[in-house]
Amino acid sequence: MDHAVELLGLRPVYIDPPLLDGGVTGPVTPEAVAEALDAYPDIRLAAITSPTYEGVLSDIGAIAAVLHQRDMPLLVDEAHGAHLGLSAHFPWGAVSQGADLVVQSLHKTLPSLTQTALLHRVGKRVSHERLQHALDVFQTSSPSYPLLASIDSCVAFLEREGEPHFAAWRARLDAFREAAKRLKHLRLLTGEIDPGKLTILCDGTNMTGPELMACLREAHGIELEMARDGYAVAMTGLASGDEDFHRLQTALEAVDKKLAFR
Numbered sequence: 001m002d003h004a005v006e007l008l009g010l011r012p013v014y015i016d017p018p019l020l021d022g023g024v025t026g027p028v029t030p031e032a033v034a035e036a037l038d039a040y041p042d043i044r045l046a047a048i049t050s051p052t053y054e055g056v057l058s059d060i061g062a063i064a065a066v067l068h069q070r071d072m073p074l075l076v077d078e079a080h081g082a083h084l085g086l087s088a089h090f091p092w093g094a095v096s097q098g099a100d101l102v103v104q105s106l107h108k109t110l111p112s113l114t115q116t117a118l119l120h121r122v123g124k125r126v127s128h129e130r131l132q133h134a135l136d137v138f139q140t141s142s143p144s145y146p147l148l149a150s151i152d153s154c155v156a157f158l159e160r161e162g163e164p165h166f167a168a169w170r171a172r173l174d175a176f177r178e179a180a181k182r183l184k185h186l187r188l189l190t191g192e193i194d195p196g197k198l199t200i201l202c203d204g205t206n207m208t209g210p211e212l213m214a215c216l217r218e219a220h221g222i223e224l225e226m227a228r229d230g231y232a233v234a235m236t237g238l239a240s241g242d243e244d245f246h247r248l249q250t251a252l253e254a255v256d257k258k259l260a261f262r
């Protein structure tokens, strides 16, 4: 998103959602979008990241309705949610909720090579010709066939045998979340989130998110995805197995025992 702003010299209007537990940025509300549109009538496109890095989902259906009333398109950065809407075990994704353009990175949560993002154009609000022109301008004219083959093989795999894998992934996540309730100091972010993202809250304890990330790396050989002051994020994907969840659970239990409240 920031790259588009820079390349095209756009003048962005940012919506600053209220913070959730641990200082995690919350969802963008349809009301906040409507307010921004009223305050800045020159806005031509709304771009929402959902789910966020921390897994927070915004109500894309309601936001799309606000925009479409004004005949304005919605682009959703669903880089972290390529698995959404493909199985009843995970929430709906933006493609089926009314977004006009949706970008997904298959490689973040699904079995596909890095750099295999997809752009979905849904409906006719964004012209096919303008989109094709933009792709011609910004993309290479020599697409990588290994990457295209990886996308095809990922999609074929999901169509053929995705469902049992989604069910198993969700079952592992639910079991992990249940076990995490027994932790005394650390908590997992809950609410309107992608259940695949494990955002571990450490606010109120004597350990910061970056310290938790370093501790898991150095003492337990586990690499988290990112950390901020009050939390750290563990990413899981369709290929995360029992052993991965078990190792993280055991490590968190060990860390939790040594923590104290501030």
Ligand SMILES: Cc1ncc(COP(=O)(O)O)c(C=O)c1O
Pocket (backbone or CB within 6 Å): 049, 052, 053, 077, 079, 080, 104, 105, 115, 116, 117
């Ligand atoms: C919200 C968000 N959008 C987009 C990207 C970039 O996606 P890609 O890996 O397909 O370049 C990232 C990368 O982490 C991200 O966090």
